[in-house]
Each structure stands twice: as structure tokens, then as C-alpha cells.
Amino acid sequence: MLVFYNLLIYNVNGDNMNKQETRLPKTKVGLKSFKKIIKSGKLLYGKAGYNSTSINDIISKAKVAAGTFYIYFDSKLALYLYLLDEYRHNIRRSATDATKNCKTRLEMERAGLKAFIMYVKEDPLAYKLVWESLFVDQNIFREYYMSFASSYVNHLKPFVESGEIRDDIDLETVSYILMGISNFVGLQIVFNENATEKDVDFVVDESMKLLQNGIFNSKKG
Numbered sequence: 001m002l003v004f005y006n007l008l009i010y011n012v013n014g015d016n017m018n019k020q021e022t023r024l025p026k027t028k029v030g031l032k033s034f035k036k037i038i039k040s041g042k043l044l045y046g047k048a049g050y051n052s053t054s055i056n057d058i059i060s061k062a063k064v065a066a067g068t069f070y071i072y073f074d075s076k077l078a079l080y081l082y083l084l085d086e087y088r089h090n091i092r093r094s095a096t097d098a099t100k101n102c103k104t105r106l107e108m109e110r111a112g113l114k115a116f117i118m119y120v121k122e123d124p125l126a127y128k129l130v131w132e133s134l135f136v137d138q139n140i141f142r143e144y145y146m147s148f149a150s151s152y153v154n155h156l157k158p159f160v161e162s163g164e165i166r167d168d169i170d171l172e173t174v175s176y177i178l179m180g181i182s183n184f185v186g187l188q189i190v191f192n193e194n195a196t197e198k199d200v201d202f203v204v205d206e207s208m209k210l211l212q213n214g215i216f217n218s219k220k221g
Contacts, residue, residue: 020078023071034072036062038086041079046125050080050136080136084144087126092151094119105159109211113182114204120186121195127187149175181207 025034040062044053055076059069073079098115102108120126133141152175159165165174185203189195 020081021074022078022082023073025072030071033062033064033068036064037069037072037079038083041076042083042125042129045080045083045132046128050076050132077136080132081140083129084133084140087129088144088147091116091119091126105156105164106208106212109178110204110208113185113207114200116182117186117189117200117204118197121189121200124190127183127190145176145179148179152178181211 025031037058040058041053044057044061048057053076055066055069058076058079059066062069073082094115095112098111099108102111130144131141133144149172153171156165156171156174160167160171185207188203189200192199
């Protein structure tokens with residue numbers, strides 16, 4: 001699925017605002033070439049890394065001409081930013097789809113956590129592509145997670161007001177805790193090449209025990 005806008009602007013290289021433009025295809029033939037470039041860029045950035053991948057590498061793997069690449073992307077950074085935003089959009093969409101019938105925030109957290117883990121289980125390059133931004137520009141990495149945290153806070157606020165979530169905890173900190181759980185419990189599954197959906201359910205349920213009850217006994221030692 002194509003992301004829903006054509007222009008990505010990020011503050012990279014310090015205070016200089018560099019415009020990185022992506023132009024979506026307008027024909028079926030163009031769409032075919034565009035998808036080839038996207039697929040090749042994803043594989044190369046995910047396996048070799050952004051800095052070790054050249055535009056020539058991408059067009060060679062995609063089997064398209066250099067001119068075709070530049071029809072759609074200003075640079076290899078524009079392609080990387082497109083891929084990063086595609087992951088952001090797809091991860092959010094998978095969580096939205098998984099939680100749409102949930103009645104409580106606890107149910108939503110469980111469904112969202114499972115949706116994320118199932119997503120990265122099927123596409124483990126998601127980790128590499130996102131964390132590769134640390135080597136592209138740390139501002140991109142920071143913006144990626146800060147935007148997720150901001151969205152998380154907005155989704156948690158109504159449940160504080162309804163009394164389902166405590167009102168004495170900082171929601172921004174909670175959002176990073178929840179993202180941390182998702183990221184690293186997801187790795188537990190990705191590292192297990194034989195993991196099944198049953199394994200995913202197990203680690204999700206173990207995580208929910210901690211979210212619901214905490215890790216400390218109520219009695220002091």
C-alpha cells in the first residue's frame with residue numbers, strides 16, 4: 001500500500017531544512033517500477049545498511065534505469081524516508097485494525113502488542129530499517145519515536161479521565177515504557193526462528209501480567 005502523501009520534509013544535518021521529495025506513480029507501468037525500487041531499497045537498506053547502499057545498487061537490484069529512480073525520488077534519503085514512513089503508517093494501521101473492537105484499554109494494549117509482534121515476526125527487517133535511522137541522522141530516529149509517543153499519550157488520556165488508567169503517572173513516560181515492551185518483547189519472537197502464533201500469545205500474556213499487576217509483591221521483603 002502506498003503512503004498517503006507525496007512530500008516528506010525532515011530536519012536533517014543540523015539546522016538545515018532539506019526537502020526530500022517523493023513523487024508517486026501515475027500509471028500502472030510506473031507503479032510497477034516504483035514497487036521494484038521500494039522492494040530493492042528495503043532489502044538493501046535492511047541488510048547492507050543505508051550508508052553502504054548506493055543508488056546504483058538499488059537500480060541494479062530493481063532492474064530499472066537511473067532516470068526511472070529519479071522520476072520518483074530525489075535521492076536515496078528520500079527513498080529511505082518513504083520506507084520509514086511506510087513502516088510508521090503500516091504499524092499504526094495494524095494496531096488500529098487489531099484494537100477496533102476492544103472495549104477496555106487493557107484489551108487494547110494486549111491486541112496492539114500482539115499486532116506489533118505479529119507484524120515484525122512477518123517482516124523482521126522493520127527493526128533494521130527503523131533503527132538504521134540512527135546511522136542516517138539521529139534527528140530522524142528521535143522524530144520517529146517522539147511522534148509515536150505523542151500519539152500514544154493522546155490515546156491514553158481518555159482512559160485516565162474514565163478512571164481506567166491511574167492519574168498519578170506521567171503519560172509520556174508510560175508511552176515510552178509501552179513502546180519499550182513492544183520493541184524488546186518483539187525481539188524475543190524475532191530471535192526465535194521457529195516461533196508460532198501460540199508463542200506470540202504466550203509472551204503477550206506474560207507482558208500483560210506485568211502491565212496489569214506490576215513486578216513487585218505487595219508485601220515488603
